[in-house]
Each structure stands twice: as C-alpha cells, then as structure tokens.
Amino acid sequence: MIPIASPDLSGNESQNVAQCLESTWISSAGRFISEFEDAFAKVAGTRHAVATNNGTTALHLALVAAGVGPGDEVIVPALTYIATANAVRYCGATPVFADVVADTMNIDPADIEHRITERTKVVVPVHLYGHPADMSPIMEVAQRHGLTVIEDAAEAHASRIDGRPVGSIGHLGVFSFFGNKIVTTGEGGAVTTDDDEMAARLRLLRGQGMDPQRRYWFPVVGFNYRMTNVAAAIGVAQIERIDALLARRTQIARLYTDLLAGAEGIALPVERPNAQRVDWLYTVQITGFTSDQRNRLIDLLAEDGIETRPVFYPLHLMPPYESTPALHFPVAEQVGAEGISLPTHTLLSDEDVRTVTDALVARVAQLRA
Ligand SMILES: Cc1ncc(COP(=O)(O)O)c(C=O)c1O
Secondary structure (H helix, E strand, O other): OEOOOOOOOOOOHHHHHHHHHHHOOOOOOOHHHHHHHHHHHHHHOOOEEEEEOOHHHHHHHHHHHOOOOOOOEEEEEOOOOHHHHHHHHHOOOEEEEEOEOOOOOOEOHHHHHHHOOOOEEEEOOEOHHHOOOOHHHHHHHHHHHOOEEEEEOOOOOOOEEOOEEOOOOOOEEEEEOEOOOOOOOEOOEEEEEOOHHHHHHHHHHHEOOOOOOOOOOOOOOOOEOEOOHHHHHHHHHHHHOHHHHHHHHHHHHHHHHHHHOOOOOEEOOOOOOOEEOOOOOEEEEEOOOOHHHHHHHHHHHHHOOEOOEEOOOOHHHOHHHOOOOOOOOHHHHHHHHHEEEEOOOOOOOHHHHHHHHHHHHHHHHHHHO
C-alpha cells in the first residue's frame, strides 16, 4: 500500500527521544519544550509559540484566551476539519459557517461580512491543505467590526501570503503537529502570537491556570494542555530539517502537476500570485463527480494499493452541525464532493507518484465510461 501520509523521522528524532528517557524528563518539563517553542516561533515569524498536546487543544486554548464563551458566535469555513468547529462548541459558543472559494478551498472573504451579527467575536480562517487563506481582506473586515482573527494553520506550516508566514498575520495562530503534518511531534500543537500578554494568558490556561509566581495557587480555571518533552524532542529534530522536508514535498507536488497536466476532468491545486503554498496534501478535484463517485474512486484506488482520502465533508452536512431549515454552501458542497487528496509525504519515491497518477487517470476514465 502506498500510504497517504508518513512521518519522516530520519534525523535526530531517535537521539533526542533517547535523551528524554535517559534524563527521565518525559513529562511536560524539560529542555526540548522551550527549544521547540523558540524554533517554531521562528518558523511562524512570531514572538511566541505556546506548545500544546494537540492542535484541537491549541484551537480551544486560543478561543478561550480570546474571550470566547457561551452566546458568542465564531465564523469558520463550511469546509474544514471538524476540530475547527468542535473547539468553538467546547467554549459553549456557536460556529457560524461561511462558504469557501473554489480554487483554494479556503474561506471566502466576501462571505464573512454577511455572517457577522452583534454576537460575532472571532473569525477563524483555515489554511487548507497548505494554501494560505486570503488574509488581507479577512483582516480588513475583522478590523472594521472589531473581531479577533485566529488563523487555523494546522495544515500549512511555513506557507506565506503577501510575504508573511501564516500564524503571524491574525491575532493568534494555531498549528497541529499530528503524525501526518509537515512538522510532527506525534501528537502536538501550538498557538502563536506577537502579543506578550496573550502569550502569558495562553501559558496560564495551558497549565491548569496555576499562578506562575505562586505554585499551587489557581486564579482561573485552566486546562492540562501541555506538550510533553518527548513530543517536543521529536519536534526539535523535525524543525532542524524543515527546509528539506518542505523542499521534497514541493518536488512531489511538482511531479504530480507535471504528470497530471492535461488529464481531462482533473483540476489541479493552484498557487495564487500573492501566496507561497506548502504541499501538505496534494488535492485534486474530479470535475462533475458526486460524493458517491468520488468515494467509489477511493475504493478502486485502494484496490490498486493506493491510500487516498476525501476532501472534508462540509460541516453543515454532518449531524452535530446540521440545522433546520438546512443551510447551503454551494462551493463547499461542490469541492467537498469532487475533491480527493493523494499520497503526499517525503518518503514517496518518484516512481510511487507515477504509480498514483497512472492509477488515478485510469480509474477516473473507468468511472466516467
Ligand atoms: C484544519 C485543522 N484544524 C485543526 C486540526 C486539529 O489538530 P489535531 O489533530 O492535532 O488535534 C487539524 C488536524 O488534523 C486540522 O487539519
């Protein structure tokens, strides 16, 4: 089977983890945590990165630190991973969906303004599959309405828009370091910010709310969302090689694009002129396919020994987020039905990529016949 994702742990990961074990620093104190936070803040171009135990808790922490609570509304794209909306629910707030644009699959800045009410507190643009959302108009709308912007950059480490790295443009940025991400710590996450007070608040909330000046005194209800030293040890080794990891992903994406150029009815990922995308998952649209046809394609490719996955199902179609009367987000529904993500990771060979594109083209033709 050619897997869709695979961590590349061929640098100092094992050596760093062995150091944690030998030193017995395996919980959430130890030198790798601050090393990882400092190194990742450089990647995101921010003063602070606050490491957490996964991307979902990073989202929750960012929302709580931004003051989101019961009765508030948070605008999120209709097409994203479920965690973006779930974290809003954890706050007792309501996710309000906005449609996406077809080319990048990211939130449509023009649709955000329609969704703003007097309850809206935050907007969460998501940088999906590695292409950054169009941050300038999003920041402009947010500023006009006094909203906080939290970038969900889980899938787009080190991508840039208008020359700035994602995670440094909104008031807060959120990252995931799950095993399939560009930089992994196994499970892990981070919140980035330039705001010193916000960073202190994030650290307070991450560590059960314990007063940094007075041990075992808890002025607020916090969470245990700390990253372990073992996870950070893996992350430090990953960031040492981030340039090479990104470069190999770019090569793979370019090879996909070369091999699929001209394939009829398969729309390829774009890179807008003001963006520098990264290649988290190379995702194509099979023009005109229904969700059922796309799912049949995934099954046929699995028979060929190739693991793929559907683009996210739009959130408003899933039980926790359905509403009456039913809402429609036509672009999210279309790209959610037509989209399929192909294997994208640094351990793929060029030959693997050819195997995938040959099988994809043949199976799409079979399904269209
Ligand atoms: C867009 C997006 N947001 C949030 C998350 C949540 O991250 P984690 O799986 O680390 O909790 C993910 C993870 O896959 C994601 O893709």
